[in-house]
Amino acid sequence: MAESDARASLAPDADPGYVEAVVDLLAVVSYGEISAFERLAEDAKLAPTLRDKLDLATVASTELAKVAALHERIRHFGADPFEAMGPFRNPIEEFHAHTAPSDWYEGLVKAYVGDGLANDFYREIAQFLDPDTRDLIVSSTAEGSHAEFVVDRVRAAIAADPRLGGRLALWGRRLMGEALTQAQRIAADRDALSALLAGGLDRPGLDLAELGRMFTRLTERHMARMGELGLDA
Structure with a gap:
């Protein structure tokens, strides 16, 4: 069976570890969407x-609107969404504490680059899920109208003050390092996610080579976003 077929055959009740x-x-x-809503609403004060x-x-409101469908899917698997989100509150809040923007433009870059890299990571993992869950994760982490909004504002600001580009480029590199660290920590701290990535007798997984290719893809997408903003990666 091809790897893509094996992934598509996964069912919600495959095994307790999968669930x-x-x-x-x-x-x-x-929780990432809830946190994004809070952060973007706060950043709006700097506009x-x-x-x-x-x-x-x-x-910000579009981020919050995505939560209901995610919670409904969690309940589909017999879990309470608020209890399920609990373990992720501290690591996500720590990430935001370490990457608090100092001004409006750093906030915009974080919304586009930092959140984008985290969402890329979640979409990579989603490829190992049953089709319904995979599609929900992909749609929930898709870049919306904010991408065009951020690119337009940041590019215009750099055109008006080229010195801003250098500072934001350094900021973007810092965000990448922090986001990758957070992604690795979340995967390592949650045994079920680690097992999902490792695979098993009934499903494909990532060997070291494929894991390396995954992080290469994440890096390449980050560089592409930085380029869209007119920043050096």
């Missing part, structure tokens, strides 16, 4: 204009 991993992934994405404030607040 635990699925609930973990749904939970971390759910230089009322239009920017409203635009970012609108982006």
Whole structure:
């Protein structure tokens, strides 16, 4: 059986370890969306204009709107979404504490680059899930209208003040390091997610070579986002 066929054949009730991993992934994405809403709403206070404030607040509301479907899927697997999110609260909040933006533009870059890298990681893991859960994770972590909003604002700011580009490029590299550290920590701390990535007799997994290729893909996507912003990776 081809690897893609094997992944597609996974069922929600395949085994308790699989269910635990699925609930973990749904939970971390759910809390990530809640945290993104809180952070973007707070960053909106730094907006230089009322239009920017409203635009970012609108982006924040779209993040929160994704949570209901994720929680419904968690309940489908017999778990409580709030209990499931509990273990991920501290690591996600620690990440945000270590990467608190100092101004409006750092906040925009974080929303685009930092969140984008984390979401890329979740989409990589989602490829090992049953089709319904995989599709929900992919749609929940897709870049929305905020991508165009951020790119437009950051590029315009750099054109007006080229010195800003150097500072934001350094900021973007820091975000990448912090985001990769967070992703590795979450995967390592949750046995079910680690087991899911390792695979088993009934499902494919990642060997060391494929794991390396996955992190290469994450790095390449990060560089592409930095390029979209007009920043050196």
